[in-house]
Amino acid sequence: MARGRAVARRSVAAPRCWRRVTLADLARTVHFRSTELKGLEPSLEATVHFTNAQPWTFTNGAHLAVVEIDVDSGRVRVLRYVAVDDCGRIVNPALVEGQIAGGIAQGLGGALMEHCAYDDAGQPLCGTLMDYAVPTAADVPPLELHHLETPAPSIAGGYKGAGEAGTTGAPAAILNAVNDALAPFGAAITDQPITPERVVNALRESGRG
Incomplete structure (x- = not known):
């Protein structure tokens, strides 16, 4: 050619x-x-x-969440969410924003509500959306998305992934924000999803609930 x-x-x-x-x-x-x-x-x-000296690439980013906790009910509400991601060279900005926003919504669901429960016989207790909670548009705050473009040196075009960034960053950002809010009460949570029940139990165990 x-x-x-x-x-x-x-x-x-x-x-x-x-x-x-x-x-x-x-x-x-x-x-x-x-x-x-x-x-x-x-x-x-x-x-x-051909053999590539580095046959993989990955996305870098930083995610920050601000949450509000009702210490009486244990309800967690996300007030603000900021994400900065480096997806390499961006070809379609609207598509990248949609991928990251969708990943964040999925990550929020995993952090705050989604849970697969089983009975003693191993039968699922959440076989429908009546029992398995997923985030809706009302559960996702306005997202502040920012981008860096550092081309991947070993990938043609310098592209990286985009959709995984939100899914992996959101659970950690939410958990860190929740524990930061609970720190003055001497409480902490290590398990997800961060349900109201777990928040109330953590406060009770700390002697502040």
Whole structure:
């Protein structure tokens, strides 16, 4: 492939006598006149094998949550959520924002309400959305999303993932905010989801509930 054309390998060194065809003509021939390609398997696929010195990449970010806790009922309400993520080179900003916002909503659900419960026989007790709580739009505060763009050095295009950032950052940000709010009472929570019952129990165990 050279200069937008398919070029015979032996012709590359002699540009003036290239045996060449445009990519459009090549695609048209393969698709509509494949019988003319005698002795060839008509296909526009290519397979290349190579070893990458660093065959992975990951997203970096920082998430911050501000919460309010009703110490009588144990209810946790997220007042503010700020996220700064570095997803590498951003191609579609709206898509990236949607991925991160959706991941944060999922992370909030895991941190505050989603829980798979089973009875002594191993049967699920939350087989429907009547029993398994998931976050709604009313549970997600306005999100303040910011971006950095540090291209991944070993990935073509410098791209990184986006959707995982919110899901992994939110549970830790929420738990840290809750424990920061409970610290003056000498209480702390280590398990998720952070249900009102767990908050009330933590306050009682600290002698402040």
